[in-house]
Each structure stands twice: as C-alpha cells, then as structure tokens.
Amino acid sequence: QVQLVESGGGLVQAGGSLRLSCAASGSIFSRNTMGWYRQAPGKQRELVAVITSGGRTNYADFVKGRFTISRDNAKNTVYLQMNSLKPEDTAVYFCKLYDFKGDYWGQGTQVSVSS
Numbered sequence: 001q002v003q004l005v006e007s008g009g010g011l012v013q014a015g016g017s018l019r020l021s022c023a024a025s026g027s028i029f030s031r032n033t034m035g036w037y038r039q040a041p042g043k044q045r046e047l048v049a050v051i052t053s054g055g056r057t058n059y060a061d062f063v064k065g066r067f068t069i070s071r072d073n074a075k076n077t078v079y080l081q082m083n084s085l086k087p088e089d090t091a092v093y094f095c096k097l098y099d100f101k102g103d104y105w106g107q108g109t110q111v112s113v114s115s
Helices: none
Strands: 003-007 010-013 018-025 034-039 046-049 057-059 068-073 077-081 091-097 109-114
Touching: 003 091, 018 034, 018 091, 018 109, 034 068, 034 077, 046 068, 046 077, 057 068
Parallel strands: 010 109
Antiparallel strands: 003 018, 018 077, 034 046, 034 091, 046 057, 068 077, 091 109
C-alpha cells in the first residue's frame, strides 16, 4: 500500500519561502517519477514540477526560477523549495507518485501567501 504524506505548508508573507516535503512509503521510491501539483479554490489542479527517478526536472512556467524540486531516495522523500512566494501561489499542494500500476496522491498541504 503506497502512502504519501506531505508537510511543510503554512502561512507566509509575499516574498517569503517555504519548503514542502512528501514522504513516501510502500513503493520502490527511487524508481518512480514524483510530482508536485497544486489546487487553488475554484480552480483545477495543476502541475507545478516533476522529477524523474534519474533526477531530471521540469517546471510549470509560473514557478520557473522560484521553485526547486528535489528528491532524497535514501529518505524516500521529495521536496519542493518555494522562494519568492506570491499571493497567487496560495493553494493546496499535493505530491503525486507515478507508477505503471496506477498513480498515488498525498492528502495535500495548505500554502497561504499574504500580500
């Protein structure tokens, strides 16, 4: 049974930083592509960043240069370092584990950015 647990969300002022963590269990984590998504109230869930098992990364245009995704396979954890946060970054952030048997989602962590 795959489980993903996000942490690190909170309230921060515009221009501030947060680091989100997503701890995975129940899978061979190092083989899986991992992603961070977000969903703001009234909006669809959208991709923020992905990282492959080999460490290749890809970012949505709206976070390029501000957010960094990384992973620590020894800790079965993926991170999202978020800098220069903007009020429009306010959303629930979810991590996702991609697997050929089916994708898995965490429960989400709230990020709120005040102006």
